[in-house]
Amino acid sequence: MTKILGISASPRNEATDFVVKRALEKAQEFGVETEYISLRGKKIKNCNHCDYCMKNKTGCIINDDMKWITEKFLEADGYIIGSPVYTYNPTPEIISFFNRLRPMRFLPKIGSKFKVGGAISVGGTRNGGQEMTINCLINCFLAREIMVIGGSMGNYSGGKVWTDNQGKIGAEHDELGLLSVTDLGQRVAEAALLLRDKR
């Protein structure tokens, strides 16, 4: 079965968790299986560029939560990754996460060929850097050989949510933002289903 993994990069259970789950619910309507992981409380150390992964080609030497999360990541066919906007950027959690995926090219269940990913950003201010944050997440997908899925016509780069600094309640009030989220969920599901047989 085609599987979409949703990841929230928020350190708290508020708007980003809520909208990533909303996108996954929409994806399920199109016949994909979904799984959800929050990075909250997970131990994901920064990559220290020791190059163990490049020399040994067996994965990362650091023993933390990235071990099992990487396995889940490699199993999935598509991704919906959501991050709060922090200072016009994604959270440090998700940047560490993508850096720590550096060894994925060497791992047995190779990787990301024909895998798809879509991004969601959640900001407290209406134009507080949602697009910058999405672009950054898109670049992370590209760096890991994941094909980027954006929104349908008019929705541009993906899910963009404004919380008015009210967390989940604020996100629930952002009708257009939620539409951009479900639109992305649908498109990631459809693209993953289309490309499933290519892998």
Ligand SMILES: Cc1cc2nc3c(=O)[nH]c(=O)nc-3n(C[C@H](O)[C@H](O)[C@H](O)COP(=O)(O)O)c2cc1C
């Ligand atoms: C350190 C920090 C930096 C932030 N920077 C921005 C920002 O640049 N732009 C913005 O719109 N919101 C910013 N916010 C607000 C959050 O994006 C907003 O509260 C969002 O809802 C957080 O996602 P969450 O509800 O899933 O935790 C920042 C919040 C924190 C804690």
